[in-house]
């Protein structure tokens with residue numbers, strides 16, 4: 409039995425949808441237990457309401473950084489903020505100094521997925537900003553292999569990168585994750601769960 413965590417932050421629900429697809433892919437691997445958790449919101453509730461944030465997300469909040477230690481693999485999902493992970497996600501990981509110092513995440517699989525408003529709005533830089541952190545934490549970084557055919561789909565505008573699954577939200581948030589993007593997200597979840605099972609041995 410291996411344990412996979414899908415840990416995400418989402419203001420408007422695009423990454424929430426992607427997180428569910430990533431989790432479904434991981435769950436398709438026999439012997440895998442998958443938990444979906446959110447990191448805490450930092451924006452005051454009144455501001456979040458006025459900004460139209462999706463506040464009714466059913467995933468529970470993660471129970472502090474120590475909870476990470478229970479998992480064999482962790483997939484991190486975040487919308488981009490100027491080409492980087494959202495501060496809500498950064499804030500959570502800024503509290504992992506203690507487990508970093510003890511090498512408690514060494515050898516676990518780490519992976520990332522992201523969302524941008526626009527096609528060239530920083531998907532890869534956001535994913536790589538997470539990868540950099542995962543390397544510091546001693547984790548084994550995984551993306552999406554090109555054996556996933558949807559990565560090479562040129563028939564439509566689509567997210568999806570070898571660094572991790574992505575979606576495009578549009579500037580007004582009106583676009584929802586496409587079937588092509590969700591298929592890549594499921595592929596990533598399955599790939600990471602298979603790696604976790606191998607490493608957990």
Ligand SMILES: Cc1cc2nc3c(=O)[nH]c(=O)nc-3n(C[C@H](O)[C@H](O)[C@H](O)COP(=O)(O)O)c2cc1C
Pocket residue numbers: 417418419420421422423424486487488489490491523524525526527528529530577581
């Ligand atoms: C402060 C801020 C900065 C943002 N920076 C970018 C950006 O650099 N590139 C981009 O394409 N979208 C940018 N966005 C749009 C968000 O990435 C978009 O709303 C998000 O991907 C939607 O995902 P969600 O529904 O899970 O929150 C930004 C949004 C905010 C609020």
